[in-house]
Amino acid sequence: MRKEDIGIVSTGVYIPNQMMTSTDIAEQSGIPKEVVEEKMGIMKKPIPGPVDHTCQMGIHAAKKALDKGNIDPKEIDLVIYIGEEHKEYPLWTAGIMLQREVGATNAWAFDVALRCSTTIMAMKVAKDMMMADSSINTVLLAGGYRNSDFIDYSNPRTRFMYNLAAGGGAIVLQKGYHSNILLESHMITDGAFSEDVVVVAGGTKQPMTKQALEKKLNYLDVLDPEGMKRRLEEKSMKNFIKVIQRSLQKSGYVQNDIDYLGILHMKKSAHDYVLRELGLKEDQSIYLREYGHIGQIDQILSLELALDHGKIKNGDIVVLVSAGIGYAWGATTIRWGTANSGGVV
Numbered sequence: 001m002r003k004e005d006i007g008i009v010s011t012g013v014y015i016p017n018q019m020m021t022s023t024d025i026a027e028q029s030g031i032p033k034e035v036v037e038e039k040m041g042i043m044k045k046p047i048p049g050p051v052d053h054t055c056q057m058g059i060h061a062a063k064k065a066l067d068k069g070n071i072d073p074k075e076i077d078l079v080i081y082i083g084e085e086h087k088e089y090p091l092w093t094a095g096i097m098l099q100r101e102v103g104a105t106n107a108w109a110f111d112v113a114l115r116c117s118t119t120i121m122a123m124k125v126a127k128d129m130m131m132a133d134s135s136i137n138t139v140l141l142a143g144g145y146r147n148s149d150f151i152d153y154s155n156p157r158t159r160f161m162y163n164l165a166a167g168g169g170a171i172v173l174q175k176g177y178h179s180n181i182l183l184e185s186h187m188i189t190d191g192a193f194s195e196d197v198v199v200v201a202g203g204t205k206q207p208m209t210k211q212a213l214e215k216k217l218n219y220l221d222v223l224d225p226e227g228m229k230r231r232l233e234e235k236s237m238k239n240f241i242k243v244i245q246r247s248l249q250k251s252g253y254v255q256n257d258i259d260y261l262g263i264l265h266m267k268k269s270a271h272d273y274v275l276r277e278l279g280l281k282e283d284q285s286i287y288l289r290e291y292g293h294i295g296q297i298d299q300i301l302s303l304e305l306a307l308d309h310g311k312i313k314n315g316d317i318v319v320l321v322s323a324g325i326g327y328a329w330g331a332t333t334i335r336w337g338t339a340n341s342g343g344v345v
């Protein structure tokens with residue numbers, strides 16, 4: 001063991017109580033319920049209640065993680081907000097409020113964003129900063145997600161995003177914590193997709209107007225659906241596999257070493273494809289059919305569920321993988337537990 005090891009001390013997840021069922025999605029979209037459940041892979045998904053604001057859900061998750069890890073908030077040196085940019089206020093650094101609300105009075109904070117790849121990217125950023133700066137020893141990553149607010153179920157162009165849900169997640173990383181070691185990450189971004197999926201109105205290109213609201217330009221839309229589909233078919237699954245393989249390679253492992261894959265929610269056929277390509281069995285991952293896609297929180301949720309269900313044991317190699325609109329793909333490898341303990345999480 002090395003003194004510079006960066007370990008996962010604990011995680012926390014917050015899931016709203018309010019749910020949208022497959023029946024609800026079918027009724028609002030006109031898609032048969034069996035298609036929603038079997039092809040889209042959604043039985044139900046959490047949606048935000050009246051007090052489930054984006055940063056606030058991250059605060060709930062952060063407090064769970066700190067309690068679970070028995071971490072004094074004053075020990076935290078850095079807070080990185082990993083939630084969405086759609087939050088309580090449109091122009092605002094959420095991490096600073098999160099820092100205040102959890103009591104991290106000795107920390108400093110900032111926000112990062114890479115859509116649904118934010119958590120993977122932030123874990124890499126946090127580790128790199130901890131390795132480079134001797135004053136950063138304990139880092140809290142936390143945030144919330146509720147991009148389900150931007151889904152118009154009558155728009156077939158955004159059908160692949162009908163799984164968007166809501167929730168919060170948090171991770172505590174610590175230097176010199178010799179359990180649940182965060183190894184290496186790999187990221188890919190491709191600007192060819194940068195303007196494929198956007199909320200058209202509300203930015204500097206097209207300010208929000210009455211006419212924009214009437215045309216539902218305040219919802220997510222796909223500007224070039226055929227072009228995006230063609231380009232994704234060429235690249236997406238290949239890049240999923242590539243980031244996983246490169247993360248493992250950088251960490252000194254190969255894909256046959258994977259014991260558990262924490263993957264975002266996607267249509268069932270894509271999920272199954274990734275497992276087949278990696279030579280993994282169904283029980284080496286969890287399909288989030290009861291949660292939908294909570295953006296960058298999926299990997300934290302998958303990790304917690306796997307531990308709760310005994311799918312991860314001491315010494316296992318865990319890979320967390322993501323993809324985010326833009327388009328970004330990312331993976332990080334974790335060596336779970338230690339020689340003597342399974343870790344706190």
